[in-house]
Amino acid sequence: METANVLLAVENLKTQFFTYGGVVEALDEVSFGIIEGEVFGLVGESGCGKSVTASSILGLVQKPGKVISGRVLLDGDDLLQKTEKEMNAIRGSRISIIFQDPTSSLNPLFKIGYQVAEPYIYHQGKAKKAASNEAVSILKQTGLPDPRDKAKNYPHELSGGMRQRAMIAMALTCEPDLLIADEPTTNLDVTIERQILNLVKDLQEEFGTSVLWITHDLGVIAQICDRVAVMYAGSIVEQADVRTVFRSPKHPYTQKLLRAIPAADSAGENLEEIPGSVPRLINPPSGCRFHPRCDHATSVCSEKKPIELEVSPGHTVACHLF
Amino acid sequence: MRLPEGFLFTSRYRILKRRLHPITKEFGLTLYVLRKSTLAVIGALLVGMFLFLAIFGSRVAPYDPYEVKIKERFIPPSKAHWFGTDKMGRDVLSRMLFGARYSIRAGLIVLVIAVPIGVLLGGIAGLFGGWRDEVIMRFTDVFLAFPSLILAMSFSAALGPSLFNAMIALSIVWWPMYTRLIRGQALSVRETDYVEAARSRGAGNWYLVRRHILPNCLSPILVTLTLDMGWIITATAALSFLGFGAQPPLPEWGRMVSDGRIYLMQAWWVSVFPGLGIAMTVLGFNLLGDGIRDALDPKLRRITEVKWKQRTFS
Amino acid sequence: MKLRNYILRRLLLLIPVILGVLVLVFIISYVIPADPARAWAGPKARPEQVEALRERYHLNDPVYLQIYYYLKSLILHFDLGVSATSGRPVLTDLKAFFPATFELAFFAFVLAIVIGIPLGVVSALRRNKPTDHFSRVVALTGVSTPLFWSALLMQFFFYYKLRWVPAFGRSVVEINRYTGFILLDSVLNWNWSAFGDAATRLILPAVTLAFYTMGYLVRITRGSMLEVLESEYVVTAKAKGLPARIVIYRHALKNAIIPPITVLGVTFGWLLGGTVLLETIFSWPGMGRYAAGSIVQVDLPAMVGFTLVAATVMILSNLVVDIFYSIIDPRVRVGGKTR
Numbered sequence: 014m015e016t017a018n019v020l021l022a023v024e025n026l027k028t029q030f031f032t033y034g035g036v037v038e039a040l041d042e043v044s045f046g047i048i049e050g051e052v053f054g055l056v057g058e059s060g061c062g063k064s065v066t067a068s069s070i071l072g073l074v075q076k077p078g079k080v081i082s083g084r085v086l087l088d089g090d091d092l093l094q095k096t097e098k099e100m101n102a103i104r105g106s107r108i109s110i111i112f113q114d115p116t117s118s119l120n121p122l123f124k125i126g127y128q129v130a131e132p133y134i135y136h137q138g139k140a141k142k143a144a145s146n147e148a149v150s151i152l153k154q155t156g157l158p159d160p161r162d163k164a165k166n167y168p169h170e171l172s173g174g175m176r177q178r179a180m181i182a183m184a185l186t187c188e189p190d191l192l193i194a195d196e197p198t199t200n201l202d203v204t205i206e207r208q209i210l211n212l213v214k215d216l217q218e219e220f221g222t223s224v225l226w227i228t229h230d231l232g233v234i235a236q237i238c239d240r241v242a243v244m245y246a247g248s249i250v251e252q253a254d255v256r257t258v259f260r261s262p263k264h265p266y267t268q269k270l271l272r273a274i275p276a277a278d279s280a281g282e283n284l285e286e287i288p289g290s291v292p293r294l295i296n297p298p299s300g301c302r303f304h305p306r307c308d309h310a311t312s313v314c315s316e317k318k319p320i321e322l323e324v325s326p327g328h329t330v331a332c333h334l335f
Numbered sequence: 336m337r338l339p340e341g342f343l344f345t346s347r348y349r350i351l352k353r354r355l356h357p358i359t360k361e362f363g364l365t366l367y368v369l370r371k372s373t374l375a376v377i378g379a380l381l382v383g384m385f386l387f388l389a390i391f392g393s394r395v396a397p398y399d400p401y402e403v404k405i406k407e408r409f410i411p412p413s414k415a416h417w418f419g420t421d422k423m424g425r426d427v428l429s430r431m432l433f434g435a436r437y438s439i440r441a442g443l444i445v446l447v448i449a450v451p452i453g454v455l456l457g458g459i460a461g462l463f464g465g466w467r468d469e470v471i472m473r474f475t476d477v478f479l480a481f482p483s484l485i486l487a488m489s490f491s492a493a494l495g496p497s498l499f500n501a502m503i504a505l506s507i508v509w510w511p512m513y514t515r516l517i518r519g520q521a522l523s524v525r526e527t528d529y530v531e532a533a534r535s536r537g538a539g540n541w542y543l544v545r546r547h548i549l550p551n552c553l554s555p556i557l558v559t560l561t562l563d564m565g566w567i568i569t570a571t572a573a574l575s576f577l578g579f580g581a582q583p584p585l586p587e588w589g590r591m592v593s594d595g596r597i598y599l600m601q602a603w604w605v606s607v608f609p610g611l612g613i614a615m616t617v618l619g620f621n622l623l624g625d626g627i628r629d630a631l632d633p634k635l636r637r638i639t640e641v642k643w644k645q646r647t648f649s
Numbered sequence: 650m651k652l653r654n655y656i657l658r659r660l661l662l663l664i665p666v667i668l669g670v671l672v673l674v675f676i677i678s679y680v681i682p683a684d685p686a687r688a689w690a691g692p693k694a695r696p697e698q699v700e701a702l703r704e705r706y707h708l709n710d711p712v713y714l715q716i717y718y719y720l721k722s723l724i725l726h727f728d729l730g731v732s733a734t735s736g737r738p739v740l741t742d743l744k745a746f747f748p749a750t751f752e753l754a755f756f757a758f759v760l761a762i763v764i765g766i767p768l769g770v771v772s773a774l775r776r777n778k779p780t781d782h783f784s785r786v787v788a789l790t791g792v793s794t795p796l797f798w799s800a801l802l803m804q805f806f807f808y809y810k811l812r813w814v815p816a817f818g819r820s821v822v823e824i825n826r827y828t829g830f831i832l833l834d835s836v837l838n839w840n841w842s843a844f845g846d847a848a849t850r851l852i853l854p855a856v857t858l859a860f861y862t863m864g865y866l867v868r869i870t871r872g873s874m875l876e877v878l879e880s881e882y883v884v885t886a887k888a889k890g891l892p893a894r895i896v897i898y899r900h901a902l903k904n905a906i907i908p909p910i911t912v913l914g915v916t917f918g919w920l921l922g923g924t925v926l927l928e929t930i931f932s933w934p935g936m937g938r939y940a941a942g943s944i945v946q947v948d949l950p951a952m953v954g955f956t957l958v959a960a961t962v963m964i965l966s967n968l969v970v971d972i973f974y975s976i977i978d979p980r981v982r983v984g985g986k987t988r
Contacts, residue, residue: 073887075879097893105890112885120882121980122903135891167979183889477669479915480967481960484922485940489674489956492944493681569795573926576797578945592798596930599801600809607805610798618793 018049020223021191026083028069035295039065041247052217052224054234057244060291063227067110067193072100106136109184113196115176119168125179126164132186155182156212174205185216193225198233210237231274235259243267246292246302253328263330265307301333309334368630375626381619389439392432400430400586409602419604421595427608434586441502441571442564448506453513461521475511483508484573491579498587501580505570516559520552554631561624565617572613588613655975659968670960675719678953689730689950730950739954743936748830749819750935754920756851757858765863766909769870784867791864796923800857800930807853815850817932854931858923862916866909874905910974914967921959
């Protein structure tokens, strides 16, 4: 995928977890690229490896997991080859991440003003006072009312939406090149979710940050993403810009996924479901991991893993049908 | 009760089996995880040995623990007397074998008294909340305001010196801990969605306790019970050591340590071996308790569950 | 909720507890013994003495009057009764023996904390490495060995066999007692041989006492630290690119230290209980030995008096711990209750 200004290129990323029960093949040669300034969506069901992708990029894979092979190029620089110290300089300043549950992601014993100010202190070497002021100003930008007051509060004193805003502020302190959002709105109710989505979109445009938005909600993808990759059981099955994926999905899984969403005009019809369940990644199905549940499966599907092929400009699919 | 013919094929058996299956499965998994941990196995062995000695010790003992043979006093550990003899010429090993039962008896009695009281009060406090909770908690706090050993000593002094009274005293000191434990469990379970769902279906309090609260409490109770056994045994021994638990000539281990104290320099074995016995037993319970706690830890269970399944079905 | 309000609230909630404590002590001293007057007078007393006691403590009056007189003498006069063995007021006895116990308990406590908590942290950080295994073994041993037995062993090895340190009594050298705390007093006296003597005598009992407590603290700290290290806010801190030492020693440690701290109050209570055993073995002239002696001599007033003092100390130390806890953890102040 050689377009101009690729900010982050993930190539053949392979991550595995070595547990008591066996080897969990979480990521099986995942590849995608994020262009500067775009919002890139990563969508898939729970357990398909979306969050593992995020932690692999940042080098935060917890034991017993390990990134086995692949490259993660940030502006051409392979992150997987970097030392811990170098990665620390990148985390929080060039690549930031916000998590799903702001309640457990914020340290309950420190005021949020302090937690937001920390990146200023440790990445930009600012003094405490200056850092606190900057923290207040960025909190203001995320739409937190009374930021100076709220900065003196502890996480448990704020509502869910406010906490998520604080987390966003914390992530954007150093104006990162890439913001990874790991299901940040899944726990919020719809109205707040809307606000947060708009907020991220605004901030993204203002700072020029690229966003990797991870979610299982296709609706959210439709609202804010420019391009999207569909993940299933540790592999990317389809990648394209949002319009194309929604209008003309090529991979059977994507098609089924889209058909499973109730449409405004489908009242009274049975919802379609995908038979079977997501496979365990300890002994994943051979060949194409979707073949046990696929209507169009042929013999080659269980033998060989399909390669990603470009079916039209900017639209790739990994399926033997092509 | 004679089973009716063909019982195994009737639907009743099948229903029973289906109902029990999740319980037996969980139990089997717990045993498997336990087996895998060397420390827990060591703990189980120690506890098992102790229990064996407590029940059968009297039959295995080579000598009479009460017979006084002044001529044979203070014999050091030797072939005839593995642990030596004490100031009355009694074989230390035999006395220890006879004495194991007092320690275990103490532990069991204290727990049998303390746990039900604790469960009852803690359950009421946790489930109903409100003024019942406040009252019960204040009541518990009063007991917890005293250091446990000292309160036990006080009750022992008031009740009179005997092993039985020491056990009563310890029970009085121990029940608050279980109350707190159960209350905490009941509180957290009470807030869960499935309890609310059950309530909305019209479930009464008793049903909730039986089906939802108790099963959840079982694991922490089990862990605490095991760890506590060690504690109670030590506390009983301590009370006996001070002179307020077992009275002579009962060969309770704590008492034996105290009896040998004066002769520590000349005949160290009289005090050291009983104390070692206590230490080993407590160690066993601690290891076992730790093992059970780890085995019931959900994360570890999930990870090991896969391996267990592979073993059963391969 | 502001810190001050929290403290006030805690103090208010203490009142029913204190009342309950007094009632419980009343039950122990007045209700349980079959004949309280006889029990207080001791087995050696003559019938006239028993009768005099009965009069003095209104034991012939109905129960509610007894409670009234009991509370009155306790709260207004701090009258803990008269010891059956020494004939002196229990309060006087306890005051005399208090400094010795305090010195012992204090040093043991400090030792246990200073070694136990950091060891637990290090153990968690170097999980499953040799350091971890070593400290876990030490902790397990500490928790499993009965205090009285380990004290005897220590005495046996380090005094009888090795003659490294003395193992009996508190001090031999005569100095002016200003505070009752010998270590302090010997410094005030500028008597360094006294200081050395007292210090070496303190080592064995303090270390033995600390050994058990330390084991417990190591286990709790290690468990807590391990749990905290896996929590999401630690992941966030790492994801922010904060230096490792900040992540560990600021974000993780502050949270991890909460369970050990909450336990400190109870731990001190065990220490107090432990002094009873230790002072007996090491002939340490403190309240513990006094209490142990009073049990054997069936001296009920002394025993109960000691219990009351112990409870007071426990309540106070728990209060201090709770306040400290609420300073660290702001979530607690909202509910007012600490569980």
